[in-house]
Structures are given as structure tokens and as C-alpha cells.
Amino acid sequence: MATFDNPFDPRLRLRSRGCSCGAHASQSDHDASVSGGEEQARRVVEGAVVRALFPEDATRRAFLKAVGVPAAMAAISQFFPLVTATEAFAQTGKPEKTDLKVGFIPITCATPIIMGAPMGFYSKQGLNVEVVKTAGWAVIRDKTMNKEYDAAHMLSPMPLAISLGLGANPQPYTLSAIENVNGQAITLAMKHKDKRNPKDWKGFKLAVPFDYSMHNYLLRYYLAEAGLDPDTDVQIRSVPPPEMVANLRADNIDGFLAPDPVNQRAVYDGVGFIHILSKELWDGHPCCAFAASREFVTTMPNTYAALLRAIMEATAFARKAENRKQIAEAIAPANYLNQPLTVVEQVLTGTFADGLGNIVRQPDRIDFDPFPWESFAVWILTQMKRWGQLKGDVDYQAVAKQVFLATDAAKLMKDAGLTPPTATTKSFSVMGKPFDPAKPEDYVKSFAIKRI
Amino acid sequence: MRLSIGARASVLSAVILVVFLLAWHIAVRGTTTGGPAMDPEYAKLMGLTATQGKSAMPGPLDVGAKLIEHARRPFYDNGPNDKGIGIQLGWSILRVAAGYGLAVLLAIPLGFLIGMSPMVSRALDPFIQILKPVSPLAWMPLALYTIKDSGASAIFVIFICSVWPMLVNTAFGVASVRKEWLNVARTLEVGPWRRAFTVILPAAAPTILTGMRISIGIAWLVIVAAEMLVGGTGIGYFVWNEWNNLSITNVITAILVIGLVGMLLDQMLARAARAVTFPE
Structure with a gap:
């Protein structure tokens, strides 16, 4: 299931060949021919929520079948203002502020953030964004917390760390989108x-x-x-x-x-x-993220929505292999990455020299997927815990449980003759070891080498 | 005919320069054999260092060419992260001027006070001694955290690092004004303000200016480090950005330019110091 799919469509599989209507070679081709920006944005939001709650395909389908799509949407809306969030995305209201500064570190993970400037994704949303190269993660964190930057490129664990107050004063931070996976x-x-x-x-x-x-x-x-x-x-x-x-x-x-x-x-x-x-090690792992303070998100919803729309569209553009060379040309110059073109091209196209005399072809060496999986966050938290960066307990599962309770899904599923899941099973595995986002504690304890 | 000392020194300088450049040129020459033969398709993906055995260190000719290139268009502006070296220098000089100016405004009056009162001098001494040796890089995180503005933080760091030599020198200069002169002023019943401006200030001026000269050197040292940390603009950012690209040629170019500007700033204050010195 691709990021831009309709997550409420029970027919859809998480990882499918071909698309949901069957007429296209892949879901992204389907999306390209069907949906415009707003539809795409709405799906991203809904998808984010639904997949966070039901990381497993079978569970999600069973749940939707059992309660019906409108009931599911209504139930989820109680906890996530889906309509508001979707509106925020699709809103074309005038941005409260058009001159923005977005910080980035000169690495290819920041591709969607960087390319938005030279390739016009920001200006298309009526924003005048200055992307500012920054010297290091600590500085980008401080400059964002100081409000010198309106939003910034961060490592995906950083918004979690900032919100939890690890290595910084706690400040509510939102991870709006994952920039890249792998890479x-x-x-x-x-x-x-x-x-x-x-x-x-x-x-x-x-x-x-x-x-x-x-x-x-x-x-x-x-x-x-x-x-x-x-x-x-x-x-x-x-x-x-x-x-x-x-x-x-x-x-x-x-x-x-x-x-x-x-x-x-x-x-x-x-x-x-x-x-x-x-x-x-882990195919499809998240790496960098696009983050903003909660304050920015709530005080300037239109600006935030426009900014996020630009990032989403840039990410969707960067997903397509045929666009990668063009992107490499746009982001390699001194104003952005400041690297020889061939280096950036090898990274983005996945046809690269390995340093030992071989030419390797791995088209998904880096990929771009804006969806912030919640189970990613859970995995990151387990590792923070494993290495002693995080002490104490985090209630990873509260949200998913609330939704199950609200719809009485288990009962409805039983009534419909389905077996309700006792727990959500693995959503990914790291180096062959499955990770079950429902049992983060057991996962942490299962490692032989740990600091707790 | 023997040349004067000055002329001989110039000749020696030139010889040292030529020997240095030659040694540099020879040391970084690439091996023309280029190591094992490489698949041409693979070689296309690799840099010159890997394919032709070219040294990663640029030669003096590369640096010279780069210098000319920068001198040709010092003020280009290709967007927020790519500006000409002239613009970057301008930013750095502006920051140094601001931080240094603030330091002068504080250090000289305070130095006067400390110099004129042995009690204040003793009271402030431990603070000065502890704060004086702190590196600019140690101040930076604190400044970023409290001031919450990276531009102002850079200026603050220059201020805090350049304030000490001026303060100490001013206090020392004021304290060591010859007793006879002060006594003469006293017998002539000169008021305290007049005494400060017409007796102490001229007497302490050479020492004060020496302090200011040390400080400007420190301020210029600090700006590069500070800008490498906070980024954005300035010659320090330029060095960082080129390091990011592993462009040693540009880094060496920047080193030359930084040295040149530092020398000019120092010479300016040396001139001023000479203007206020007096024969005893």
C-alpha cells in the first residue's frame, strides 16, 4: 500500500503489485492519473492515522469490514480530528506568513526540502521559502527552538527526543513527515x-x-x-x-x-x-524528518498546511525514479549540497561505485516516503530505552487501544464471524528480527546486549 | 656593495616563498601511472583522486587559479547559501566590528575604574582570571541557549572573548601612571575628570592600544570559529561549506584571505598605537 492510497479502502493491500483499480502498473502510476494535490493530501492524513493504528493489513481490513468505513472514520475522528487535519491539508486559505526559513543539513536525506526551492514546489503554494544550510544537528535544533527557522530538517528521533526533553529542554515538537527511507x-x-x-x-x-x-x-x-x-x-x-x-x-x-x-x-x-x-539492515527504515514546533503548527495552520503540501508534492515527485537525475542536478550546486554532480546522481539513481571496483545497481538505495509511521516511533523509543537514553515508561499503545474500545471492534468482529486480533503483529523486521509494536517492552528485553 | 638590512630581508622572504611554493608543488604532484587499470564505466563514477592518483591536496597553481577566480567575482549572490567571498568577508567584518565595538565600550571605562581603585581591582580579579581563558567555542552553546539568536550569539562570543585583554591592559595602564605626574596634578588642584582625561588617559593610551590590538586579533580568530558553528554567512561559514565539499583549494584560499584581513586589522591598530606613543 503506497502512501497516497485511500487507507479506508478495505480491498487495498499494504504491499501490492499493480494498483487498486487494476488498470495501472503500480499504485503511484494510478495516483498520478487519478488524484490531484488535495485528494492526495487528504489520503496522506487519513493514511497516517489509520496505518498508525492498524499496522497490519489483515487487522485493518477486518476492522474496516466489521465496523464499516463510515463508522471507522467517525470513531477515529473522535480521537484524531481527521476532518480538521484533512482540511488543514487541503486548505487553500491565505498563509499567515509567506516568507519562511527552513533549515537543512547538506545531505541527500533533505532532498524534498531542498528541491522545493530550486524546483518551485514552495512558490507553487504561494510561499517564499529560504532554505538555509546549517552546520550541525545541535545547531539546527537550537535555531529551530529559537524560532529562527520556521521548520527544519531533523533526524527522525530528534523531535521525539526534544519532546521528551532528552538533550534539550522539553518543547512540544511535531514530526510532520518522514523525508526519506533507506539512503x-x-x-x-x-x-x-x-x-x-x-x-x-x-x-x-x-x-x-x-x-x-x-x-x-x-x-x-x-x-x-x-x-x-x-x-x-x-x-x-x-x-x-x-x-x-x-x-x-x-x-x-x-x-x-x-x-x-x-x-x-x-x-x-x-x-x-x-x-x-x-x-x-532494515529495508524501508526512516531516517530524516521534516519537523516543526507545535506552536508553529497551531498558530499558523494555513502556512503550515501550504508548507507541508509543498513537501508532500516534492516527496511524491522524488519517489519517481525517472525524476531522480533532474533532482540531482537541482540540488548538487554550491547553494545546496555543494557536491560533485556524479556523487549526488549515484546516490539518487542507485547505480553507484562501491569503492571496491564494482558497479552496484540498487534503485531503492534511497527512497522518499512522507508517511510518519507511528510504529517507527515506537521502534526508536525502544532503542532509546535499550541504550539507556530514555528511562521510565512510555505509553506507546494508548491511542490504538482507545480506538478499539470506542468502536467495540472486537465484539463487532466476533459478531461478524471474524477472529479479533489479540495483538497487532509485526509490521517490519530489523535484520531478520521481527518487531512487534504492540510489545515494545518485551522487544527491549529480548536483546542480549543492552543498557537497562 | 652590501644591501641594507631591509633589502636583504626582502630577498630572504622571497627566497623562502619560492622554496616553499616549489616544495609544495612537487610534494602534491600526482603519480601519472594512476594505479591499477580501472573499468572505464566504473572510473566515470569515481573522482580524480581515485582514478588518476591525483593527490587530495591541491598545488599552489590550483590555489592561485582559485584566488583569481574569487577576485574576479567577489560579490556574486547565488542564493542564501552561496555568496561571493567579498560578501562573506563583509559579514564577518561587520560582526567583528559590532562585538569588538561593544567590548571597547565596556572594557575601557571599566578598566579605568579598576585601574584607579586598588580595591575594585582586587575584587574583580578572580572573575577576570577565571573568564579570561575560556574558549569561544565553549561560550557558543550557552549564548545560543540564552540569547536565542544565532547572529547575536556570534557577536556576543566576539565581545566576551575580546573584552579581557582590553580590560586588563587598560587597568594596568591606568594603575601604572607615574606617581609624579599624579602628584603634580594634585598640587595644581586638577579636578578628577580633568585629571582622568588630560593626565591618565594620554599616559595610559599606549598600553590601552596594545590591549586593543591584542583584542582585535582575538576577535578575528573567534569569528571564524563562531561562524563555522552557527553557519549562514561569513568567512567561517565559507570555510565550513567548502570543507563540506572537501574542497581543500577553497579552504586554503580562505586561509590566505583570513590572514590578509587579520593583518590589515592589526596594522590599523598598530598605526593608532604609534600615533599615541610618546617619548619619555
């Missing part, structure tokens, strides 16, 4: 080209961009699966992406799990090779 990689220095097994990495000095990043959690996960304790067997440092290649060249670090174009740049300069793409 990261572990790069090692050339001298380690024979140490392809992480078990041999004892004593390595590895870098990640930030403590509260998917990179940190994925690298820790990867190492722990190989039996290494990420806190004692190796050294993990927080290094800003631009400094990573320089440090790798200077032999200061042995490798890094970093966002692109850093990995490809290390290959381009002949200092490292791509050991493994992050999509091989």
Missing part, C-alpha cells in the same frame, strides 16, 4: 577491505552523525547482532557528516554509518568503500 550506509576505510565481518571490528573507532539518530541506533543494532557491545568493544563517536570523510582519510576513524552523499563521497575520493547499505 544510509556503513562505509569503512580502504585498509579494512578484508574485514567484511563485523565480528572482526573489535577496537574500531566508528562515527555516527548524532547521538539521537537512526544511524546510531542502526549501527548499535548491527554491532550487537554480531556480538559486539557498542559501548565497550568499539568506540562510537558523534561526528558531523562533513568531517567524516576528512577523518576517515586522516585515519582517525575506521568507518562510519552515515547519510549520503558522505558514503559515496568517500568512495569518490578513494578513501573508503561501502560495506553495506542500510536498506540491507
Whole structure:
């Protein structure tokens, strides 16, 4: 099921070949021919909510069949002002403020945010957005909290961390959209080209961009699966992406799990090779996000809606493989990523040199999907807990439970002769280990290497 | 005929420069063999460093060409994140002027007060001694957090780092005005204001200006670090942006330009210092 589908359509499968009407090769082709911007926006909102509640296909279909679509919508609306949210998206009211500043870090994860400026996605919404390159995650966090930026590109765990008050003062933050999925990689220095097994990495000095990043959690996960304790067997440092290649060249670090174009740049300069793409650890993992303070969202709903519409449309455009070369040309110049065109192109098209003399073709090396899955958030929280960044309890499941209770879904499903799910089952697996968003506590406890 | 010392020094400078440039040029020359043969399709995806064995370090010719390129169009503006080196320098100088100006406004009157009163001097001494050695980068997170504006934070950091040498030097200059002169002023029944402006200030001026000269050097050092942190505009941001692109050529160019501007600022204050020195 693609992001822009109608989530209330019980016939739809989560991952289908072809589209819901059957006339198109894929759901995105279908969407391209059917829906305009507003319809698309409405579906994104509804989809976000419905999928957050029912991460599993069968459950969602059963639920919708059992209670009927209008009842389901009404029930969900009690907890999520779906209509309001949808209206906010589709609203064409005059933005309260048209001159906006959006901060970004020069990496390909920010593609939709960056390309919105040179490719006119912002101006189409009547906004005059200045995208400002920023030196690091801590600075982008502070500048957004200081309201110098109206919205910003962040690592997806950051809005959670900010809202929880980890490494910052708590401030209600909203993660409006995920920018990209996949698109990261572990790069090692050339001298380690024979140490392809992480078990041999004892004593390595590895870098990640930030403590509260998917990179940190994925690298820790990867190492722990190989039996290494990420806190004692190796050294993990927080290094800003631009400094990573320089440090790798200077032999200061042995490798890094970093966002692109850093990995490809290390290959381009002949200092490292791509050991493994992050999509091989967890295909479809989220990475960066588009975030704004709750205050901005509530005080300037029209502006926020216009901004988000621009990001959604840019993301939908970036999804299509045929547009990727054009995007690479738009975002490679000094004003944006400031990288050689071929590096950006290799990242976005997925046809790239791996640094060991092979040309690899992985069209989904990076992909763009704006949907903020709630189960992603749950996974991130479990990892924060696992590595001791988060102490205490978080009620991950409250919302889903409320909806089930409100519709009395279990009873209705039984009446309809269906077996109500006792729990939502896995929605994805990381390195082959399934993750059940319904049992985050058990998941955390199931790891051998942890800090709790 | 023997050349004067000045002329001989210039010749030596030129020789050092030529030797340095030559050594640099030879040291970074690429190996023409280019290592193992590469699949041409693969080579297309790689950079020159990897394919031709070209050193990652640029030679003096590359840097020279870059300098000329920047000198040709110093004020271009390709959007918020890509501006000419002239505009970036302008921003940095503006920030330094603001931070440094504020520091002068505070440090000189306060230094006077400290210098004239041994009691105040002793009372403030521990604070000055503790705050003086703090690095600008340590101030930055605190400034960002409290001031909540990155531009003002950069100016604050320049202010806080350049205030100490001026303060200490002013106090020292004022405190060490010769007792005889003060006594003469006293016998002539000169009022305190007149005494401060006509006796102490001229006597302490050389020391004060030395402090100001040290401070401007520090302010210029700090601006690069501060702008690398907060980004946006300025020569520090330029260095960071080019580092991001691993363009060592541009970084070296920026180093040269930063050095040049720093020297000009220093020379300006050296001139001023010479203007107020007096023979005893």
C-alpha cells in the first residue's frame, strides 16, 4: 500500500503489485492519473492515522469490514480530528506568513526540502521559502527552538527526543513527515577491505552523525547482532557528516554509518568503500524528518498546511525514479549540497561505485516516503530505552487501544464471524528480527546486549 | 656593495616563498601511472583522486587559479547559501566590528575604574582570571541557549572573548601612571575628570592600544570559529561549506584571505598605537 492510497479502502493491500483499480502498473502510476494535490493530501492524513493504528493489513481490513468505513472514520475522528487535519491539508486559505526559513543539513536525506526551492514546489503554494544550510544537528535544533527557522530538517528521533526533553529542554515538537527511507550506509576505510565481518571490528573507532539518530541506533543494532557491545568493544563517536570523510582519510576513524552523499563521497575520493547499505539492515527504515514546533503548527495552520503540501508534492515527485537525475542536478550546486554532480546522481539513481571496483545497481538505495509511521516511533523509543537514553515508561499503545474500545471492534468482529486480533503483529523486521509494536517492552528485553 | 638590512630581508622572504611554493608543488604532484587499470564505466563514477592518483591536496597553481577566480567575482549572490567571498568577508567584518565595538565600550571605562581603585581591582580579579581563558567555542552553546539568536550569539562570543585583554591592559595602564605626574596634578588642584582625561588617559593610551590590538586579533580568530558553528554567512561559514565539499583549494584560499584581513586589522591598530606613543 503506497502512501497516497485511500487507507479506508478495505480491498487495498499494504504491499501490492499493480494498483487498486487494476488498470495501472503500480499504485503511484494510478495516483498520478487519478488524484490531484488535495485528494492526495487528504489520503496522506487519513493514511497516517489509520496505518498508525492498524499496522497490519489483515487487522485493518477486518476492522474496516466489521465496523464499516463510515463508522471507522467517525470513531477515529473522535480521537484524531481527521476532518480538521484533512482540511488543514487541503486548505487553500491565505498563509499567515509567506516568507519562511527552513533549515537543512547538506545531505541527500533533505532532498524534498531542498528541491522545493530550486524546483518551485514552495512558490507553487504561494510561499517564499529560504532554505538555509546549517552546520550541525545541535545547531539546527537550537535555531529551530529559537524560532529562527520556521521548520527544519531533523533526524527522525530528534523531535521525539526534544519532546521528551532528552538533550534539550522539553518543547512540544511535531514530526510532520518522514523525508526519506533507506539512503544510509556503513562505509569503512580502504585498509579494512578484508574485514567484511563485523565480528572482526573489535577496537574500531566508528562515527555516527548524532547521538539521537537512526544511524546510531542502526549501527548499535548491527554491532550487537554480531556480538559486539557498542559501548565497550568499539568506540562510537558523534561526528558531523562533513568531517567524516576528512577523518576517515586522516585515519582517525575506521568507518562510519552515515547519510549520503558522505558514503559515496568517500568512495569518490578513494578513501573508503561501502560495506553495506542500510536498506540491507532494515529495508524501508526512516531516517530524516521534516519537523516543526507545535506552536508553529497551531498558530499558523494555513502556512503550515501550504508548507507541508509543498513537501508532500516534492516527496511524491522524488519517489519517481525517472525524476531522480533532474533532482540531482537541482540540488548538487554550491547553494545546496555543494557536491560533485556524479556523487549526488549515484546516490539518487542507485547505480553507484562501491569503492571496491564494482558497479552496484540498487534503485531503492534511497527512497522518499512522507508517511510518519507511528510504529517507527515506537521502534526508536525502544532503542532509546535499550541504550539507556530514555528511562521510565512510555505509553506507546494508548491511542490504538482507545480506538478499539470506542468502536467495540472486537465484539463487532466476533459478531461478524471474524477472529479479533489479540495483538497487532509485526509490521517490519530489523535484520531478520521481527518487531512487534504492540510489545515494545518485551522487544527491549529480548536483546542480549543492552543498557537497562 | 652590501644591501641594507631591509633589502636583504626582502630577498630572504622571497627566497623562502619560492622554496616553499616549489616544495609544495612537487610534494602534491600526482603519480601519472594512476594505479591499477580501472573499468572505464566504473572510473566515470569515481573522482580524480581515485582514478588518476591525483593527490587530495591541491598545488599552489590550483590555489592561485582559485584566488583569481574569487577576485574576479567577489560579490556574486547565488542564493542564501552561496555568496561571493567579498560578501562573506563583509559579514564577518561587520560582526567583528559590532562585538569588538561593544567590548571597547565596556572594557575601557571599566578598566579605568579598576585601574584607579586598588580595591575594585582586587575584587574583580578572580572573575577576570577565571573568564579570561575560556574558549569561544565553549561560550557558543550557552549564548545560543540564552540569547536565542544565532547572529547575536556570534557577536556576543566576539565581545566576551575580546573584552579581557582590553580590560586588563587598560587597568594596568591606568594603575601604572607615574606617581609624579599624579602628584603634580594634585598640587595644581586638577579636578578628577580633568585629571582622568588630560593626565591618565594620554599616559595610559599606549598600553590601552596594545590591549586593543591584542583584542582585535582575538576577535578575528573567534569569528571564524563562531561562524563555522552557527553557519549562514561569513568567512567561517565559507570555510565550513567548502570543507563540506572537501574542497581543500577553497579552504586554503580562505586561509590566505583570513590572514590578509587579520593583518590589515592589526596594522590599523598598530598605526593608532604609534600615533599615541610618546617619548619619555
